[in-house]
Amino acid sequence: MAGAIVKYGIIGVGMMGREHLVNLYHLRTQGVAVVAIADPHLPSQQLALDLAHSFTWPLKVFSGHQELLDSGLCDVLVVSTPNMTHHRILMDIINHSKPHHVLVEKPLCTTISHCKEVVNAARKRPDILVQVGLEYRYMPPVAKLIEIVKGGNLGHVKMVAIREHRFPFLVKVNNWNRFNINSGGTLVEKCCHFFDLMRLFVGANPVRVMASGAIDVNHKDEVYDGKVPDIIDNAYVIVEFDNGSRGMLDLCMFAEGSKNEQEISVVGDIGKGEAFVPESVVQFGTREAGRDGVQTLKAEDHRIKYDGLHHGSSYLEHLNFLSAIRAKGEKAPSVDLQDGLISVAMGVAAQLSIEYGRFVSIQEVMNECKI
Template sequence: MKRGEVIRYGVIGTGMMGVEHIENINALDEAVVTAVSDTNADSRARGVQAADGEVAAFEDHVDLLDSKLCDAVVIATPNFTHVDVLADVLQRPVHVLIEKPLCTTVEDCERILALAADRPDGVVTWMAMEYRYMPAVAALVEHVHDGAVGQPRMVAIREHRFPFLQKVGDWNRFSENTGGTLVEKTCHYFDLMNLVLRERPVRVMASGAQDVNHLDEEYDGRTPDILDNAFVIVDYPSGARALLDLCMFAEATDEQEEMSVVGARGKVEARMPSNTVHLGRRGEHFIGNVEKSTAGDDRITYQGLHHGSSLIEHVEFAEAIRTGGQPAVTLDDGYWAVAMGAAAHRSIDLGRPVELSEIMQRDDDREAVR
């Protein structure tokens, strides 16, 4: 598309995240939501209300795709529907941004990768991983890739937060619908590990449980089965290792998310929601005496639910559409993040480390992450 042309967006799935995408698209220049679809009438109505201007509404996403009203679509449907909705989208020459997780199973991800291989050049297929664009995280990644800490040896990510929110039809209360907490929630963090280390992992070890949340709930005679806390260790070919510390009954906290990377030269930390970055160089700084700064991005004109990161993701998605550029986050990135979460769940179930080669058919694809 030429600069100055308005990109017409369709949003498939207009629950909480779908509306979040609509509000971010509204904040873009030369962009408009022209169509929404959702199988739930109330959600569909909220999508229409959120869109800025006239918008067509469809119950079936196929009708939206066949309407020819959209140059690009965003998929924000429940996790378990991603594989079928995305399969329909990939058969049409429309740009697409797919919400995380790519799919709920490794097998479904591999089906999608096979379909996407036939996409025409210039049609952008973008994996939504907005945590990459949180200003503090982006600053941390830049410091690491610029060599501030030397070769990274250890990555640690901690999220201590509130329980899962309620979704339409309570679909997110069961692992069969979400892929499990370590796929649904923490695929973001597995993607950040791969991004900062610029390599793909070889094995995962995990311990986790459902100890507190949702145990008093019941749906059609069933109690939710989603984990609410876990430790996950990830090993990489270079010898680097990463740790995830997740607790979803820890909202009584100061910072919700903290990420640190340590190498022989020093340590860098990102903290959210304060959006602060702490950088210490060995030999120059010591405990309690490091460089501290607040990260920002002048492109953020709408904060939304993720510190403005969703808007930056959309800015870059739109730029790729206009220039015919490559996606900054690929379906392969999404595939690896799902596989790492699936391996973590398998490790918990089996009580042992799990090699990625046990569950991935494409495990030979360990090229460096951009």
């Protein structure tokens, strides 16, 4: 595809699908074009068409993903449909006779068994690249902190603490995100991002998870088809890794009065680093230099042409994936299916830990043992 226009299709053009559409428009100088969308929801279709019209991009519209696949119009597909639909759509894409590279929104799937099915099917298709949309890795302050950690500036990482204090879940089409059965649960749906970052910072795999969480404030007065939402709105999660490191997540989704939505702290045996979003500030220092030696940096990435909803990370995610596609198999996606699987496993273990009031091991979750 080097030098040729790379033709994209977007499956699911709700809020996030349209965000991908705008990001890809800002990548048009890199030789990309969105040529088709698929979504059964007519209002979402129309909003996407209005956007594309403003870009002077003609779009072929399909009501379902299978029709888009069979059209043969696309080289790359972006899957940004509700979480519970990822498995079926991914399996249909991977098993289709025409190869399509895929960027799938997080979480990969809502269950371990479905994630495994996708991973195993993709292994049989070396002609297809699949990247998972864990785009927090690309946020400039987070990327800078990753660089500091990987450069050895903090020594051996021992502790990672991530605080997300934010607003409640947004309203989605048919309110699908109000129920665990659809989303996988808050700690899968929302927090797979942070479990992925923990694993990246410590350079190790999770062993067991302990969590405490509840529905304390949000959505308690909402009823959909006679059912009250069951998604938790706050939690503490502790993760132990196989190299002895530990991670901790502090999640609160009724904390609109926060200066920063995410605060990430990484502590090694010789130093500490912190990243703040959306302030886009990074601080780091060593034990030896102490408080007076702490450096403060403003994190920026001048490649970003569109900040969007995620501080430019979606733009960089697409830029990275396009590079892997154009490398024709010589470059793997930076966030692969194994990363997607393990981030979901950590979230599933956390959800189960809350339910059963004990540590849950990653092995028993991956083996799908009776808990």
